[in-house]
Amino acid sequence: QVHLVESGGGLVQAGGSLRLSCAASGSIFSVNAMGWYRQAPGKQRELVAGITSSDSTNYADSVKGRFTISRDGAKKMVYMQMNSLKPEDTAVYYCNADIRERGTYGFPRSLSNYWGQGTQVTVSS
Numbered sequence: 228q229v230h231l232v233e234s235g236g237g238l239v240q241a242g243g244s245l246r247l248s249c250a251a252s253g254s255i256f257s258v259n260a261m262g263w264y265r266q267a268p269g270k271q272r273e274l275v276a277g278i279t280s281s282d283s284t285n286y287a288d289s290v291k292g293r294f295t296i297s298r299d300g301a302k303k304m305v306y307m308q309m310n311s312l313k314p315e316d317t318a319v320y321y322c323n324a325d326i327r328e329r330g331t332y333g334f335p336r337s338l339s340n341y342w343g344q345g346t347q348v349t350v351s352s
């Protein structure tokens with residue numbers, strides 16, 4: 228069983244900053260790409276930022292220059308520093324990761340995609 232748990236959401240004024248964290252736990256053989264999605268009320272879930280196991284990153288155009296994604300492979304964690312927040316950044320933010328579980332006898336199982344439960348980010352104007 229694998230779990231992703233986010234933390235760091237909250238209420239902040241426009242122009243402020245927040246740092247989101249996500250920890251992967253469970254019977255994990257390896258963690259590949261990780262990322263953050265968000266979903267605002269009445270809108271589809273969208274990719275915010277992603278990072279590969281070799282630390283290549285990509286960002287949605289709407290957050291480039293304001294958000295920074297990073298990871299700690301040893302700790303199986305991914306972070307997102309969010310600066311210059313805008314009211315339109317208000318959404319539930321979800322952690323996402325491609326993970327191989329550790330199977331029987333310690334061998335890796337096939338790659339599967341996992342979601343966290345989400346953390347609310349609210350930016351007031």
